[in-house]
Amino acid sequence: MKRRSKEDRQAAIHGEAETSRREDGGGGDRPSILISDDQLRKIGLGRYSIDSGDENKGKTHRWSFLEPHPDDPCLIGIPLFMHWSVGTEQGNYLCPRFMAKELKKHGFAVPAAIRDAKCPICEEADRQVEKYKKIKDGLSDEDRKAEYSKVRELNPYNGSFTDPKPNRYVSFIIDENDLDAGPQVVELPRTVYVGLIEQADDPDTKETLDILDCTDKGFVFSFKRSGKGREGVKYSAYKLKARGDAIDEQDLDTVVPFLSILNFVSYDELNDVFTGMPDEEGPSSVEPVDDPPARRRRSRAEEVADDTRDEIGDQFEKEVEEQEEKPRRRRQAAADDDPDDGEISPEALAIRDKIRNRKQTTEPVQEPDDDAEEAPRRRRRPSAE
Numbered sequence: 001m002k003r004r005s006k007e008d009r010q011a012a013i014h015g016e017a018e019t020s021r022r023e024d025g026g027g028g029d030r031p032s033i034l035i036s037d038d039q040l041r042k043i044g045l046g047r048y049s050i051d052s053g054d055e056n057k058g059k060t061h062r063w064s065f066l067e068p069h070p071d072d073p074c075l076i077g078i079p080l081f082m083h084w085s086v087g088t089e090q091g092n093y094l095c096p097r098f099m100a101k102e103l104k105k106h107g108f109a110v111p112a113a114i115r116d117a118k119c120p121i122c123e124e125a126d127r128q129v130e131k132y133k134k135i136k137d138g139l140s141d142e143d144r145k146a147e148y149s150k151v152r153e154l155n156p157y158n159g160s161f162t163d164p165k166p167n168r169y170v171s172f173i174i175d176e177n178d179l180d181a182g183p184q185v186v187e188l189p190r191t192v193y194v195g196l197i198e199q200a201d202d203p204d205t206k207e208t209l210d211i212l213d214c215t216d217k218g219f220v221f222s223f224k225r226s227g228k229g230r231e232g233v234k235y236s237a238y239k240l241k242a243r244g245d246a247i248d249e250q251d252l253d254t255v256v257p258f259l260s261i262l263n264f265v266s267y268d269e270l271n272d273v274f275t276g277m278p279d280e281e282g283p284s285s286v287e288p289v290d291d292p293p294a295r296r297r298r299s300r301a302e303e304v305a306d307d308t309r310d311e312i313g314d315q316f317e318k319e320v321e322e323q324e325e326k327p328r329r330r331r332q333a334a335a336d337d338d339p340d341d342g343e344i345s346p347e348a349l350a351i352r353d354k355i356r357n358r359k360q361t362t363e364p365v366q367e368p369d370d371d372a373e374e375a376p377r378r379r380r381r382p383s384a385e
Contacts, residue, residue: 062176083270
């Protein structure tokens with residue numbers, strides 16, 4: 001299997017840093033956005049769970065990141081926009097609207113189920129925004145915050161109303177604390193992802209560490225998770241250290257395309273779950289409601305997207321008012337653009353284009369002849385006989 005050059009990997013990491021250096025967090029432990037554990041095991045992959053150790057006193061996680069499949073864009077992890085705790089079963093679902101845009105931006109083929117980029121939950125969020133615009137002048141501060149919370153619970157992103165960011169990333173890793181477990185899939189909270197990017201790309205020196213290097217020149221990423229509950233979980237102690245040995249080719253060849261391990265649902269399927277009943281008439285049958293269905297409690301990550309609940313309410317009102325003041329023509333033009341284009345530098349855009357066209361320039365990574373014979377192979381797991 002062909003490997004990308006070091007320059008291509010570093011360029012991709014630097015490009016992700018340009019668009020991802022934000023303070024934010026993750027949350028939730030229901031991996032319904034991925035295929036089942038049994039399906040993962042059949043293709044040689046495990047599912048990694050980020051826990052806080054015994055009695056939630058703290059655990060240090062140590063990973064080596066695996067380079068993505070050659071048919072995929074060169075990403076540390078695929079960005080995800082998710083709706084949390086939907087319906088009576090409180091499942092998690094990938095947002096058709098935001099995921100379709102995000103996949104297009106990175107050069108993925110958009111799955112048929114979400115190709116129309118329509119989402120019933122986002123449509124309900126839009127209705128709640130319109131409701132807020134009509135009634136906001138007569139609301140008390142407490143009621144205004146309550147109306148904002150209704151919208152926030154429906155939104156599939158971290159960050160602000162006008163600057164949405166992915167709330168999860170999915171990556172392929174090797175657990176350095178349990179090498180025998182082999183390649184695994186992990187959902188990175190945005191907090192952890194940003195911590196990784198900050199370690200990999202120094203904005204002052206412009207040096208980019210090649211964390212996707214799977215040779216003996218690669219790196220191990222570590223961090224600590226402690227606590228429990230939406231208020232108690234904390235991530236800290238982000239570090240990158242030299243690994244010193246190579247990852248086994250068997251583990252590298254286990255990596256599959258990102259989209260093959262994700263669950264995408266159509267508008268109708270998601271609407272059935274969201275409303276609790278089949279939709280026989282299509283999107284127009286979704287009636288506006290004053291209150292969304294019962295939702296999970298807000299995660300700590302969502303609550304710290306702004307400094308306090310007071311500031312959250314003020315920021316939302318400011319953003320809505322700014323939207324109302326924009327000319328209609330400018331508002332339509334903004335809707336047609338990628339949501340992140342305004343923050344991507346020309347250099348980062350050039351890097352993204354380079355990644356999309358990497359097939360024409362990619363060459364196998366050539367290891368020194370002496371490494372080919374002497375490089376340690378600790379990643380090779382004993383075969384079951």
